Amino acid sequence: MRRFALIALPYTWLLALFLVPFLIVFKISLSDIALAIPPYTPTIKDGFSALIRGLDFENFIFLTTDDLYYKAYISSLQIALISTSLTLLVGYPMAYGMARAPAEWRATLMMLVILPFWTSFLIRVYAWIGILSNEGFLNQFLLWTGLISTPLTILNTNTAVYIGIVYTYLPFMILPIYAALDRLDDSLIEAAEDLGCSRLSAFWLVTVPLSKNGIIAGCFLVFIPALGEFVIPSLLGGSGTLMIGKVLFEEFFNNRDWPVASAVAVILLLILIVPIVLFQRNQQKQAEADT
Template identity: 65%
Template sequence: MSEAVIDRENGAVAAKGRSLAGRAANAVVSRLVILVPYLWLLIFFLAPFVIVFKISLSQTAIAMPPYDPVLSLADGVSGLLEQLRQLSIDNYVWLTEDALYFNAYVSSVVIAATSTFLTLLVGYPIAYGMARAPASLRPTLLMLVILPFWTSFLIRVYAWIGILKPEGLLNQFLMALNIIDSPLIILNTHTAIFIGIVYSYLPFMILPLYSSLEKMDYSLIEAAKDLGCTPNGAFWKITFPLSLPGVIAGCMLVFIPAVGEFVIPDLLGGSQTLMIGKTLWNEFFANRDWPVSSAVAVILLLILIVPIMIFQNAQARAQEQER
């Protein structure tokens, strides 16, 4: 065998070795990239959830921390096992026996769902108008949507008190125009809560809607009109179905935090408003009943996560069937 042939074979072997080494390195990098978000979820979601779940199985105690048992390895493994045996589901049983918590969950879900629907009604036309605006104007419109975040959330909610109270700006304006004769009672009602949630979470609805609508091929609308479809028919048959990913994302971004909202119901809804966020605050800081409040938080998390997981599984099955 000639030296040239030997050199070519050696070069091919070396190239193959470098290729295998490169693939191995890429595989390691890919795994590391995937590992980072999993570690993030493990540290900042799963670990706190396990701690809260453990507290929910404990009993209230006049101590610091205000629950018992506090798991510790000071007494060894046998002592830790004895402490684990003291955990019970009494707090969850208590939640089923007291109608206050059930009513708080139902009220929170109803208020959050209504607010999400209203936010969608307000946000969809805005996002559609932004998507159809000239390309040079869209960055300015996006900045205007994000602009409220430059101000503190708490200050913005407090501002609505000055607007909605009986002697506030809204009533003064309506009375100056002779639209009403006496001030409207809006503050400390569910209407004020809906206004506060819609205003506060509107950008979370607009941004995913705009992302979906901006990428849509509007030549489909023109084709539908050429085939005799009315503007309303083209919207419901083409535009809205194509924007459904943005609608779903926006609704989730609004509904999930709205269910556990505390500041807006407390400031705008008054003391009579029953929502699970206020109930959690009262249990933690007023009653100092950490085990019961932890059980409330665990159930709230399950109420939010289980439907999302079911929806994601349904979406995954639908995509597999399409393939």
């Protein structure tokens, strides 16, 4: 009996506040917009048969006809992909440096990587507004060094979004790669060098393949949240930056079109399922390899 209560409480909580809300989103995505409270039709009050008859895939068809949505999905994928690659380019050398640092530094370096994660996300994104704006620190610095003669426009472009994503998600990339590199047996590299590999080819042929799982985990940990990101494109991106999280937010709050917003959410989730399943599989494979 007590075991039942132990299972039932968290179970019911998640059913009521995670699964049911999601089913509601799905149901509303099949409804039509209406000038009522709540602003869609049909509702449960209309009776079951009217409810079933009133549902259709109209909103999903609408999403395919209006190229705003289509472009938003493509550009979200593109932005997430580019930023993930950039994060890997910045994160891998850092994780590699950390793994080769003297043992007594490592705890401190680890803490330095984790510390920003505990700091407010919003504030870390906000910090870049002051740096990237036309009269911001970066332009002041570049003008002072004489590298440029007119300020660069970075804020409110996709470049600013890339910088923001790389900056805020960097710890998620560094930590799994560092964990993989930390376990790496140094004698393998020495063996490769003894057998005539140059240091660079030993790195490409031994270190990189052995840290593959860390790289994959890090990339997914950046790619998945970046795809649905809302704060970064809204603060750093311009009016031309289309990202699906932003479109959903605006559809809901500015246009008050709940059915279309729900349909956008359903499609976003469908797109996310592929990388999530791949990520899970990678984690499972790694867990099996460890035991």
